[in-house]
Amino acid sequence: MRTDDLIAQLSDGLEPVKAGTVTRTLLAALALGLAGSVTVMLLAMGLRPDFHAAMASFGMWMKLAYTLAIALLGVWLVARAGRPGADMAKPILLLAAPVLAIALLAGLQMAAPGADMPGQVIGHSSRICAFLVILTALPSLVAGFWALRRLAPTRLGLAGAGAGLLAGGMGAFVYCFHCQEGAAAFVAIWYTLGIALTTGIGGFLGPRLLRW
Amino acid sequence: MIAQEGQYRDWMLAALGGDAAAYRMLLAGLTRHLRGYYARRLDNGAAEDAVQETLIAIHTRRATYDPALPFTAWVYGIARYKLIDEYRRHKRRATVPLDEARDLFGHDEAQEAIARRDVSKLLDKLPPAKRQLVKDIKLDGVSVVDAAARTGLSESAVKVTVHRAIKTLGEGLEERDADR
Numbered sequence: 001m002r003t004d005d006l007i008a009q010l011s012d013g014l015e016p017v018k019a020g021t022v023t024r025t026l027l028a029a030l031a032l033g034l035a036g037s038v039t040v041m042l043l044a045m046g047l048r049p050d051f052h053a054a055m056a057s058f059g060m061w062m063k064l065a066y067t068l069a070i071a072l073l074g075v076w077l078v079a080r081a082g083r084p085g086a087d088m089a090k091p092i093l094l095l096a097a098p099v100l101a102i103a104l105l106a107g108l109q110m111a112a113p114g115a116d117m118p119g120q121v122i123g124h125s126s127r128i129c130a131f132l133v134i135l136t137a138l139p140s141l142v143a144g145f146w147a148l149r150r151l152a153p154t155r156l157g158l159a160g161a162g163a164g165l166l167a168g169g170m171g172a173f174v175y176c177f178h179c180q181e182g183a184a185a186f187v188a189i190w191y192t193l194g195i196a197l198t199t200g201i202g203g204f205l206g207p208r209l210l211r212w
Numbered sequence: 213m214i215a216q217e218g219q220y221r222d223w224m225l226a227a228l229g230g231d232a233a234a235y236r237m238l239l240a241g242l243t244r245h246l247r248g249y250y251a252r253r254l255d256n257g258a259a260e261d262a263v264q265e266t267l268i269a270i271h272t273r274r275a276t277y278d279p280a281l282p283f284t285a286w287v288y289g290i291a292r293y294k295l296i297d298e299y300r301r302h303k304r305r306a307t308v309p310l311d312e313a314r315d316l317f318g319h320d321e322a323q324e325a326i327a328r329r330d331v332s333k334l335l336d337k338l339p340p341a342k343r344q345l346v347k348d349i350k351l352d353g354v355s356v357v358d359a360a361a362r363t364g365l366s367e368s369a370v371k372v373t374v375h376r377a378i379k380t381l382g383e384g385l386e387e388r389d390a391d392r
Contacts, residue, residue, distance in 0.1 A: 006264050007239045010271045016230030021275040083276045084289025085313075152273035154293035211297070212269070 029147035036139020037174040045178040059182020067173035069098040074166025081159035082151025106185035120183035126190050133194025137171025153210050160206020161199050168198030214284045214317045221283040249316045266294045288313035342377045
């Protein structure tokens with residue numbers, strides 16, 4: 001086809017684009033991913049038995065704040081990655097803030113007099129924690145890729161990693177409602193590992209699944 | 213800031229609102245930049261395919277343009293992505309050229325055409341047989357072996373002829389510059 005004909009064909013019958021299309025796509029992906037992750041957690045693991053008591057504990061709110069901060073940075077990164085020409089440096093650099101905060105808190109807790117350092121680090125579930133975070137994250141990962149495929153990612157590895165970060169943060173957030181650990185050191189190590197692995201999976205899949 | 217930013221952005225915003233005339237002007241304008249951009253980086257046939265591919269990408273993904281960000285950077289992001297995609301498809305090279313939005317909007321087809329016309333004018337000064345050899349080897353990328361087979365000359369004769377012809381052209385260029 002001649003390029004002039006293509007231009008005529010594309011501009012004839014041009015449909016207006018509704019404002020906020022990208023935002024709606026992202027919100028839909030978040031809602032679907034969250035619903036999926038909650039379902040996986042409830043069916044495969046179950047709500048922690050001490051749920052009501054936990055909601056009054058510092059450890060629970062610390063975990064929720066840490067994982068939510070990472071999930072939100074992941075959303076920001078995916079939103080940027082889906083738009084050609086948008087700068088992705090800010091969400092990536094800001095990632096240091098929650099990680100440093102939880103590391104600092106872990107240090108303070110472990111340095112407290114009479115602290116059970118190995119207990120804080122290993123807890124009761126360190127062997128399966130990262131794996132369960134990834135499992136909980138999977139529906140959100142699928143949703144993140146679904147959203148990116150409707151946008152226009154131009155750096156596929158980074159975009160996939162962004163979806164992985166979003167899913168890892170989201171999965172870890174949901175996993176908080178199953179996991180009974182409450183030490184900052186445990187969260188800083190094992191939750192972060194699960195999130196990092198999910199990010200890696202996303203980065204690996206990006207160039208394979210996001211081409212358009 | 214790239215000079216065309218204001219005009220193109222206005223057309224794009226109108227197009228997102230459904231203004232087909234503005235959209236047509238926008239695509240026609242972008243086509244000139246895209247032709248220049250791909251012509252310098254891809255073979256002839258592949259270049260025009262990449263232009264069309266990019267126009268279609270701009271069209272189908274137009275909702276991803278955020279009016280808070282520069283429009284030229286958005287187009288450049290897509291153009292570069294399609295270039296990398298083209299390289300990947302033909303496994304031509306693993307590395308990607310370092311360039312920036314300015315490289316897409318800095319030149320356009322008119323400048324390319326002038327440069328091409330200058331070269332062909334210069335080539336006209338050569339005798340036809342030599343002109344064909346220079347054109348084949350230096351402009352169209354024909355290998356020395358193929359050119360030798362086609363003309364019946366030995367490979368070294370082809371190389372010497374092209375070398376001398378380029379030298380002659382260089383002298384012609386110096387004379388022309390001295391005349392100015």
